[in-house]
Amino acid sequence: MTESESATVDLEIIVQGAQEGKKLELRLWLRMLSTTKLISQEIRRRLRNEFGATLPQFDLMAQLYRERDGLRLGELSKRTMVTNGNVTGLVERLETDGLVLRVTPDGDRRVTVAKLTDRGVTLFGAMAAAHEGWLRDMMADVDPAIVTELWQDIGAVKTSVSNHLSGSDFD
Amino acid sequence: MTESESATVDLEIIVQGAQEGKKLELRLWLRMLSTTKLISQEIRRRLRNEFGATLPQFDLMAQLYRERDGLRLGELSKRTMVTNGNVTGLVERLETDGLVLRVTPDGDRRVTVAKLTDRGVTLFGAMAAAHEGWLRDMMADVDPAIVTELWQDIGAVKTSVSNHLSGSDFD
DNA sequence: CCCAAACCTTTGACATTTCAAATATCGTTC
DNA sequence: GAACGATATTTGAAATGTCAAAGGTTTGGG
Numbered sequence: 593m594t595e596s597e598s599a600t601v602d603l604e605i606i607v608q609g610a611q612e613g614k615k616l617e618l619r620l621w622l623r624m625l626s627t628t629k630l631i632s633q634e635i636r637r638r639l640r641n642e643f644g645a646t647l648p649q650f651d652l653m654a655q656l657y658r659e660r661d662g663l664r665l666g667e668l669s670k671r672t673m674v675t676n677g678n679v680t681g682l683v684e685r686l687e688t689d690g691l692v693l694r695v696t697p698d699g700d701r702r703v704t705v706a707k708l709t710d711r712g713v714t715l716f717g718a719m720a721a722a723h724e725g726w727l728r729d730m731m732a733d734v735d736p737a738i739v740t741e742l743w744q745d746i747g748a749v750k751t752s753v754s755n756h757l758s759g760s761d762f763d
Numbered sequence: 764m765t766e767s768e769s770a771t772v773d774l775e776i777i778v779q780g781a782q783e784g785k786k787l788e789l790r791l792w793l794r795m796l797s798t799t800k801l802i803s804q805e806i807r808r809r810l811r812n813e814f815g816a817t818l819p820q821f822d823l824m825a826q827l828y829r830e831r832d833g834l835r836l837g838e839l840s841k842r843t844m845v846t847n848g849n850v851t852g853l854v855e856r857l858e859t860d861g862l863v864l865r866v867t868p869d870g871d872r873r874v875t876v877a878k879l880t881d882r883g884v885t886l887f888g889a890m891a892a893a894h895e896g897w898l899r900d901m902m903a904d905v906d907p908a909i910v911t912e913l914w915q916d917i918g919a920v921k922t923s924v925s926n927h928l929s930g931s932d933f934d
Numbered sequence: 935c936c937c938a939a940a941c942c943t944t945t946g947a948c949a950t951t952t953c954a955a956a957t958a959t960c961g962t963t964c
Numbered sequence: 965g966a967a968c969g970a971t972a973t974t975t976g977a978a979a980t981g982t983c984a985a986a987g988g989t990t991t992g993g994g
Contacts, residue, residue, distance in 0.1 A: 615898070615899065616907060616914070617895075617898040617899050617901075617910060618894075618899075620913055620914045620917070621802065621898050623914055623917050623918060623921070624799055624802075624913075626844060626921070627795070627921040627924070628795055628796060628799040629844050630844075630925070631924055633844075633952095634924070634928055636952080637929065637952095640953090646979070646980080647980095648981090649979095664943095665942075666941090666942060666943080673797065673800050673801075675980095675982060675983080676942085676943070677943085677944070677981090677983080677984095678980065678981065679943090680944055681944095682979090700941095700989075701988080701990085702941065702942045702943070704942080723789075724786055724789050727786070727788040727789050727792050729927050730923060730924040730927045731791070731792075731920060731924065733922070733923035733927075734916075736787060738919060740787060741912075741916065742916050742917065742920070743790055743791045745909050745912065745913050745916075746913065747794060748904070748905050748909065749902060749913070750794065750801065751904070752901060752902050753798065753901040754801065755904065756901045757901075758808065758809060807982080808982095811983095817950080818950095819950065819951090837972060837973080845950095845951085847972080848951090848952080848953080848973085848974070848975075848976090849950070849952080851973065851974055851975085852949085852950080853949095853950080856949080871960070871971095871972085872958080872959060873959040874971095874972065874973085
Protein backbone atom coordinates (compact mmCIF):
# COMPACT_ATOMS: atom_id res chain seq x y z
CA MET A 593 0.00 0.00 0.00
CA THR A 594 1.44 3.39 -1.01
CA GLU A 595 1.38 6.41 1.13
CA SER A 596 -1.08 8.30 -1.08
CA GLU A 597 -3.55 5.39 -1.22
CA SER A 598 -3.62 5.13 2.47
CA ALA A 599 -4.26 8.81 2.88
CA THR A 600 -7.19 8.73 0.43
CA VAL A 601 -8.86 5.80 2.11
CA ASP A 602 -8.55 7.42 5.48
CA LEU A 603 -10.23 10.54 4.21
CA GLU A 604 -13.18 8.61 2.84
CA ILE A 605 -13.64 6.77 6.04
CA ILE A 606 -13.57 9.99 7.94
CA VAL A 607 -16.14 11.60 5.64
CA GLN A 608 -18.52 8.65 5.69
CA GLY A 609 -18.26 8.11 9.37
CA ALA A 610 -18.50 11.82 10.09
CA GLN A 611 -22.02 11.34 11.46
CA GLU A 612 -20.41 11.22 14.89
CA GLY A 613 -19.61 7.56 14.47
CA LYS A 614 -23.01 6.24 15.43
CA LYS A 615 -25.64 4.88 13.17
CA LEU A 616 -28.56 7.13 12.43
CA GLU A 617 -31.23 4.68 13.41
CA LEU A 618 -29.61 3.97 16.72
CA ARG A 619 -29.30 7.65 17.52
CA LEU A 620 -32.91 8.29 16.60
CA TRP A 621 -34.02 5.42 18.79
CA LEU A 622 -32.05 6.61 21.78
CA ARG A 623 -33.48 10.07 21.45
CA MET A 624 -37.03 8.81 21.04
CA LEU A 625 -36.63 6.65 24.08
CA SER A 626 -35.24 9.34 26.35
CA THR A 627 -37.79 11.91 25.20
CA THR A 628 -40.67 9.54 25.72
CA LYS A 629 -39.37 8.65 29.15
CA LEU A 630 -39.07 12.30 30.05
CA ILE A 631 -42.64 13.08 29.06
CA SER A 632 -43.98 9.93 30.67
CA GLN A 633 -42.37 10.74 33.96
CA GLU A 634 -43.79 14.24 33.93
CA ILE A 635 -47.29 13.01 33.17
CA ARG A 636 -46.99 10.29 35.76
CA ARG A 637 -45.98 12.79 38.40
CA ARG A 638 -48.85 15.14 37.61
CA LEU A 639 -51.43 12.35 37.43
CA ARG A 640 -50.26 11.18 40.79
CA ASN A 641 -50.15 14.59 42.44
CA GLU A 642 -53.37 15.97 41.03
CA PHE A 643 -55.54 12.88 40.66
CA GLY A 644 -53.93 10.06 42.61
CA ALA A 645 -53.89 7.93 39.50
CA THR A 646 -51.21 6.04 37.62
CA LEU A 647 -50.40 6.22 33.94
CA PRO A 648 -51.57 2.68 33.06
CA GLN A 649 -54.80 3.38 34.89
CA PHE A 650 -55.25 6.56 32.87
CA ASP A 651 -54.49 4.66 29.71
CA LEU A 652 -57.02 1.98 30.48
CA MET A 653 -59.73 4.42 31.48
CA ALA A 654 -59.18 6.33 28.25
CA GLN A 655 -60.21 3.28 26.28
CA LEU A 656 -63.28 2.71 28.42
CA TYR A 657 -64.19 6.37 28.12
CA ARG A 658 -64.63 6.14 24.38
CA GLU A 659 -66.48 2.84 24.58
CA ARG A 660 -69.14 3.62 27.12
CA ASP A 661 -70.70 0.19 26.80
CA GLY A 662 -67.52 -1.37 28.08
CA LEU A 663 -64.85 -3.61 26.64
CA ARG A 664 -63.81 -7.19 27.13
CA LEU A 665 -60.55 -7.55 28.96
CA GLY A 666 -58.87 -9.01 25.90
CA GLU A 667 -59.91 -6.02 23.85
CA LEU A 668 -58.61 -3.70 26.53
CA SER A 669 -55.32 -5.54 26.49
CA LYS A 670 -54.89 -5.09 22.76
CA ARG A 671 -55.83 -1.44 22.71
CA THR A 672 -53.57 -0.44 25.54
CA MET A 673 -50.60 -2.64 24.69
CA VAL A 674 -50.89 -4.05 28.17
CA THR A 675 -50.51 -7.78 28.70
CA ASN A 676 -53.57 -9.89 29.32
CA GLY A 677 -52.48 -10.97 32.74
CA ASN A 678 -51.87 -7.38 33.57
CA VAL A 679 -55.30 -6.10 32.75
CA THR A 680 -56.77 -8.34 35.41
CA GLY A 681 -55.06 -6.64 38.34
CA LEU A 682 -55.40 -3.21 36.81
CA VAL A 683 -59.16 -3.53 36.45
CA GLU A 684 -59.34 -5.11 39.88
CA ARG A 685 -57.81 -2.07 41.54
CA LEU A 686 -59.93 0.33 39.54
CA GLU A 687 -63.00 -1.59 40.63
CA THR A 688 -61.90 -1.33 44.25
CA ASP A 689 -61.68 2.43 43.78
CA GLY A 690 -65.21 2.46 42.37
CA LEU A 691 -64.14 3.75 38.96
CA VAL A 692 -64.79 0.61 36.95
CA LEU A 693 -67.37 -2.15 36.99
CA ARG A 694 -66.92 -5.77 35.93
CA VAL A 695 -69.75 -7.71 34.34
CA THR A 696 -70.02 -11.18 32.90
CA PRO A 697 -72.50 -11.16 30.01
CA ASP A 698 -75.15 -13.87 29.86
CA GLY A 699 -74.21 -15.11 26.43
CA ASP A 700 -70.65 -16.12 27.17
CA ARG A 701 -69.47 -16.80 30.68
CA ARG A 702 -65.82 -16.88 29.68
CA VAL A 703 -65.92 -13.16 29.11
CA THR A 704 -65.51 -10.27 31.51
CA VAL A 705 -66.54 -6.82 30.38
CA ALA A 706 -65.14 -3.73 32.09
CA LYS A 707 -67.08 -0.48 32.12
CA LEU A 708 -66.55 2.96 33.61
CA THR A 709 -68.84 3.89 36.48
CA ASP A 710 -70.39 7.34 36.61
CA ARG A 711 -67.67 8.36 39.01
CA GLY A 712 -65.14 6.98 36.58
CA VAL A 713 -66.56 8.99 33.70
CA THR A 714 -66.51 12.19 35.71
CA LEU A 715 -63.00 11.67 37.00
CA PHE A 716 -61.60 10.70 33.65
CA GLY A 717 -63.16 13.72 32.01
CA ALA A 718 -61.22 15.94 34.35
CA MET A 719 -58.02 13.98 33.91
CA ALA A 720 -58.25 14.04 30.13
CA ALA A 721 -58.68 17.79 30.01
CA ALA A 722 -55.72 18.32 32.31
CA HIS A 723 -53.64 15.79 30.42
CA GLU A 724 -54.15 17.56 27.15
CA GLY A 725 -53.18 20.86 28.68
CA TRP A 726 -49.99 19.42 30.11
CA LEU A 727 -48.96 18.23 26.68
CA ARG A 728 -49.68 21.57 25.08
CA ASP A 729 -47.58 23.23 27.76
CA MET A 730 -44.69 20.86 27.43
CA MET A 731 -44.57 21.23 23.65
CA ALA A 732 -45.27 24.93 23.68
CA ASP A 733 -41.91 25.83 22.16
CA VAL A 734 -42.27 23.51 19.19
CA ASP A 735 -43.58 24.95 15.94
CA PRO A 736 -47.03 23.46 15.20
CA ALA A 737 -45.87 22.66 11.68
CA ILE A 738 -43.06 20.59 13.15
CA VAL A 739 -45.50 18.84 15.44
CA THR A 740 -47.59 17.83 12.46
CA GLU A 741 -44.55 16.73 10.51
CA LEU A 742 -43.31 14.67 13.43
CA TRP A 743 -46.67 13.01 13.72
CA GLN A 744 -46.54 11.96 10.09
CA ASP A 745 -42.92 10.85 10.06
CA ILE A 746 -43.21 8.87 13.26
CA GLY A 747 -46.14 7.20 11.61
CA ALA A 748 -43.76 6.08 8.88
CA VAL A 749 -41.39 4.71 11.49
CA LYS A 750 -44.18 2.83 13.17
CA THR A 751 -45.26 1.30 9.90
CA SER A 752 -41.73 0.20 9.09
CA VAL A 753 -41.25 -1.31 12.51
CA SER A 754 -44.57 -3.11 12.32
CA ASN A 755 -43.49 -4.72 9.07
CA HIS A 756 -40.20 -5.95 10.49
CA LEU A 757 -41.19 -7.60 13.73
CA SER A 758 -39.66 -10.98 14.44
CA GLY A 759 -42.54 -12.55 16.29
CA SER A 760 -46.22 -12.38 15.43
CA ASP A 761 -47.47 -9.87 12.93
CA PHE A 762 -49.22 -6.67 13.74
CA ASP A 763 -52.41 -4.95 12.58
CA MET B 764 -53.50 44.96 10.18
CA THR B 765 -54.60 45.06 6.57
CA GLU B 766 -57.39 43.01 5.11
CA SER B 767 -55.10 40.82 3.06
CA GLU B 768 -52.99 40.00 6.07
CA SER B 769 -56.01 38.89 8.05
CA ALA B 770 -57.27 36.66 5.28
CA THR B 771 -53.95 34.93 5.03
CA VAL B 772 -53.82 34.25 8.73
CA ASP B 773 -57.35 32.84 8.82
CA LEU B 774 -56.60 30.45 6.04
CA GLU B 775 -53.56 29.17 7.83
CA ILE B 776 -55.53 28.63 10.99
CA ILE B 777 -58.19 26.68 9.17
CA VAL B 778 -55.70 24.50 7.43
CA GLN B 779 -53.73 23.81 10.55
CA GLY B 780 -56.70 23.24 12.81
CA ALA B 781 -58.47 20.91 10.44
CA GLN B 782 -56.50 18.03 11.91
CA GLU B 783 -59.49 15.84 12.88
CA GLY B 784 -60.52 17.71 15.98
CA LYS B 785 -57.86 16.44 18.35
CA LYS B 786 -55.07 18.55 19.55
CA LEU B 787 -51.87 18.14 17.64
CA GLU B 788 -49.66 17.75 20.66
CA LEU B 789 -51.84 15.05 22.11
CA ARG B 790 -51.88 13.11 18.88
CA LEU B 791 -48.14 13.38 18.53
CA TRP B 792 -47.66 12.16 22.07
CA LEU B 793 -49.92 9.16 21.62
CA ARG B 794 -48.10 8.18 18.48
CA MET B 795 -44.69 8.62 20.05
CA LEU B 796 -45.75 6.53 23.00
CA SER B 797 -47.18 3.64 21.00
CA THR B 798 -44.24 3.60 18.61
CA THR B 799 -41.72 3.61 21.42
CA LYS B 800 -43.60 0.83 23.16
CA LEU B 801 -43.66 -1.20 19.98
CA ILE B 802 -39.91 -0.91 19.44
CA SER B 803 -39.16 -1.50 23.11
CA GLN B 804 -41.14 -4.69 23.17
CA GLU B 805 -39.43 -5.99 20.07
CA ILE B 806 -35.97 -5.24 21.48
CA ARG B 807 -36.93 -6.70 24.81
CA ARG B 808 -38.08 -9.90 23.17
CA ARG B 809 -34.91 -10.27 21.12
CA LEU B 810 -32.63 -9.46 24.04
CA ARG B 811 -34.40 -12.07 26.05
CA ASN B 812 -34.42 -14.74 23.38
CA GLU B 813 -30.90 -14.24 22.09
CA PHE B 814 -29.03 -13.10 25.18
CA GLY B 815 -31.19 -13.79 28.20
CA ALA B 816 -30.97 -10.14 29.18
CA THR B 817 -33.53 -7.46 29.96
CA LEU B 818 -33.73 -3.99 28.48
CA PRO B 819 -32.76 -2.11 31.66
CA GLN B 820 -29.80 -4.40 32.07
CA PHE B 821 -28.74 -3.65 28.52
CA ASP B 822 -29.17 0.05 29.14
CA LEU B 823 -27.09 -0.08 32.27
CA MET B 824 -24.34 -2.15 30.70
CA ALA B 825 -24.17 0.28 27.80
CA GLN B 826 -23.13 3.03 30.16
CA LEU B 827 -20.53 0.86 31.85
CA TYR B 828 -19.23 -0.20 28.46
CA ARG B 829 -18.19 3.30 27.55
CA GLU B 830 -16.75 4.00 30.96
CA ARG B 831 -14.48 1.06 31.47
CA ASP B 832 -13.25 2.36 34.79
CA GLY B 833 -16.75 2.04 36.18
CA LEU B 834 -19.38 4.46 37.40
CA ARG B 835 -20.87 5.31 40.74
CA LEU B 836 -24.41 4.10 41.15
CA GLY B 837 -25.73 7.65 41.31
CA GLU B 838 -24.05 8.47 38.01
CA LEU B 839 -25.49 5.34 36.49
CA SER B 840 -28.91 6.38 37.68
CA LYS B 841 -28.69 9.78 36.01
CA ARG B 842 -27.35 8.50 32.73
CA THR B 843 -29.92 5.78 32.35
CA MET B 844 -32.94 7.64 33.66
CA VAL B 845 -33.36 4.81 36.11
CA THR B 846 -34.25 5.62 39.69
CA ASN B 847 -31.59 5.43 42.36
CA GLY B 848 -33.35 2.74 44.28
CA ASN B 849 -33.61 0.83 41.10
CA VAL B 850 -29.96 0.71 40.21
CA THR B 851 -29.25 -1.22 43.39
CA GLY B 852 -31.22 -4.32 42.49
CA LEU B 853 -30.26 -4.09 38.84
CA VAL B 854 -26.53 -4.10 39.61
CA GLU B 855 -27.09 -6.77 42.22
CA ARG B 856 -28.54 -9.17 39.69
CA LEU B 857 -25.88 -8.37 37.13
CA GLU B 858 -23.24 -9.10 39.73
CA THR B 859 -24.87 -12.43 40.47
CA ASP B 860 -24.61 -13.22 36.78
CA GLY B 861 -20.91 -12.35 36.82
CA LEU B 862 -21.27 -9.46 34.37
CA VAL B 863 -20.66 -6.59 36.74
CA LEU B 864 -18.41 -6.00 39.72
CA ARG B 865 -19.08 -3.75 42.70
CA VAL B 866 -16.23 -1.95 44.41
CA THR B 867 -16.14 0.55 47.23
CA PRO B 868 -13.26 2.97 46.70
CA ASP B 869 -10.95 3.68 49.61
CA GLY B 870 -11.48 7.42 49.53
CA ASP B 871 -15.23 7.46 50.14
CA ARG B 872 -17.00 4.53 51.68
CA ARG B 873 -20.46 5.88 50.87
CA VAL B 874 -19.80 5.20 47.24
CA THR B 875 -20.25 2.04 45.26
CA VAL B 876 -18.66 1.83 41.85
CA ALA B 877 -19.99 -0.64 39.30
CA LYS B 878 -17.73 -1.98 36.57
CA LEU B 879 -18.13 -4.47 33.75
CA THR B 880 -16.26 -7.73 34.17
CA ASP B 881 -14.39 -9.19 31.20
CA ARG B 882 -17.33 -11.46 30.60
CA GLY B 883 -19.58 -8.43 30.76
CA VAL B 884 -17.53 -6.59 28.16
CA THR B 885 -17.56 -9.53 25.80
CA LEU B 886 -21.27 -10.15 26.18
CA PHE B 887 -22.22 -6.53 25.80
CA GLY B 888 -20.11 -6.18 22.69
CA ALA B 889 -22.17 -8.89 21.06
CA MET B 890 -25.43 -7.45 22.32
CA ALA B 891 -24.63 -3.95 21.09
CA ALA B 892 -23.83 -5.15 17.59
CA ALA B 893 -27.04 -7.14 17.43
CA HIS B 894 -29.04 -4.28 18.90
CA GLU B 895 -27.85 -1.87 16.27
CA GLY B 896 -28.72 -4.32 13.54
CA TRP B 897 -32.21 -4.80 14.90
CA LEU B 898 -32.84 -1.07 14.77
CA ARG B 899 -31.54 -0.77 11.24
CA ASP B 900 -33.85 -3.60 10.23
CA MET B 901 -36.88 -2.19 11.94
CA MET B 902 -36.40 1.24 10.37
CA ALA B 903 -35.33 -0.12 7.00
CA ASP B 904 -38.32 1.37 5.19
CA VAL B 905 -37.73 4.90 6.47
CA ASP B 906 -35.81 7.31 4.28
CA PRO B 907 -32.47 8.15 5.95
CA ALA B 908 -33.16 11.84 5.40
CA ILE B 909 -36.36 11.45 7.40
CA VAL B 910 -34.48 9.64 10.13
CA THR B 911 -32.08 12.54 10.43
CA GLU B 912 -34.88 15.06 10.37
CA LEU B 913 -36.76 13.15 13.05
CA TRP B 914 -33.67 13.08 15.20
CA GLN B 915 -33.38 16.84 15.02
CA ASP B 916 -37.05 17.63 15.51
CA ILE B 917 -37.45 15.27 18.42
CA GLY B 918 -34.50 17.09 19.90
CA ALA B 919 -36.56 20.25 19.72
CA VAL B 920 -39.43 18.51 21.48
CA LYS B 921 -37.12 17.29 24.19
CA THR B 922 -35.77 20.76 24.75
CA SER B 923 -39.23 22.24 24.99
CA VAL B 924 -40.36 19.60 27.43
CA SER B 925 -37.26 20.04 29.54
CA ASN B 926 -38.04 23.73 29.86
CA HIS B 927 -41.61 23.15 30.96
CA LEU B 928 -41.29 20.58 33.70
CA SER B 929 -43.25 21.21 36.85
CA GLY B 930 -40.82 19.73 39.32
CA SER B 931 -37.08 20.13 39.43
CA ASP B 932 -35.23 21.59 36.50
CA PHE B 933 -33.20 19.64 34.01
CA ASP B 934 -29.68 19.83 32.67
C1' DC C 935 -74.12 -36.77 23.33
C1' DC C 936 -69.11 -36.35 24.19
C1' DC C 937 -64.59 -35.06 23.67
C1' DA C 938 -61.01 -32.32 21.91
C1' DA C 939 -59.65 -27.95 20.17
C1' DA C 940 -60.24 -23.10 20.66
C1' DC C 941 -61.08 -19.13 23.42
C1' DC C 942 -60.94 -15.87 27.47
C1' DT C 943 -59.34 -14.84 31.78
C1' DT C 944 -56.79 -15.66 35.86
C1' DT C 945 -52.88 -17.08 38.43
C1' DG C 946 -48.01 -17.45 39.70
C1' DA C 947 -43.16 -16.47 39.52
C1' DC C 948 -40.16 -13.07 38.85
C1' DA C 949 -38.09 -8.47 37.29
C1' DT C 950 -38.78 -3.74 37.14
C1' DT C 951 -40.74 0.76 38.42
C1' DT C 952 -41.78 4.75 41.55
C1' DC C 953 -41.77 7.06 45.80
C1' DA C 954 -40.59 7.81 50.40
C1' DA C 955 -38.18 6.69 54.35
C1' DA C 956 -34.14 4.77 56.44
C1' DT C 957 -28.96 4.10 56.59
C1' DA C 958 -24.44 5.13 56.18
C1' DT C 959 -20.64 8.15 55.37
C1' DC C 960 -18.44 12.52 54.62
C1' DG C 961 -17.11 17.28 55.38
C1' DT C 962 -17.46 21.27 58.02
C1' DT C 963 -18.34 24.09 61.73
C1' DC C 964 -18.16 25.31 66.43
C1' DG D 965 -13.68 16.06 68.13
C1' DA D 966 -18.85 15.87 68.44
C1' DA D 967 -22.82 17.40 65.97
C1' DC D 968 -25.12 18.95 61.77
C1' DG D 969 -26.17 19.27 57.03
C1' DA D 970 -25.06 17.25 52.62
C1' DT D 971 -24.28 13.23 49.87
C1' DA D 972 -24.78 8.21 48.43
C1' DT D 973 -26.94 4.06 48.67
C1' DT D 974 -30.24 0.78 50.39
C1' DT D 975 -34.68 -0.75 51.78
C1' DG D 976 -39.76 -1.33 51.69
C1' DA D 977 -44.47 -1.00 49.96
C1' DA D 978 -47.36 -0.88 46.19
C1' DA D 979 -48.09 -1.07 41.22
C1' DT D 980 -46.80 -2.57 36.79
C1' DG D 981 -44.46 -5.52 33.44
C1' DT D 982 -43.39 -10.14 31.05
C1' DC D 983 -44.07 -14.93 30.33
C1' DA D 984 -45.86 -19.41 30.87
C1' DA D 985 -49.09 -22.41 32.77
C1' DA D 986 -53.57 -23.35 34.55
C1' DG D 987 -58.71 -22.48 34.96
C1' DG D 988 -63.18 -22.44 33.18
C1' DT D 989 -66.38 -22.13 28.87
C1' DT D 990 -67.77 -22.63 24.45
C1' DT D 991 -67.97 -24.87 20.04
C1' DG D 992 -67.76 -28.24 16.52
C1' DG D 993 -66.77 -32.85 14.66
C1' DG D 994 -67.54 -37.62 15.35
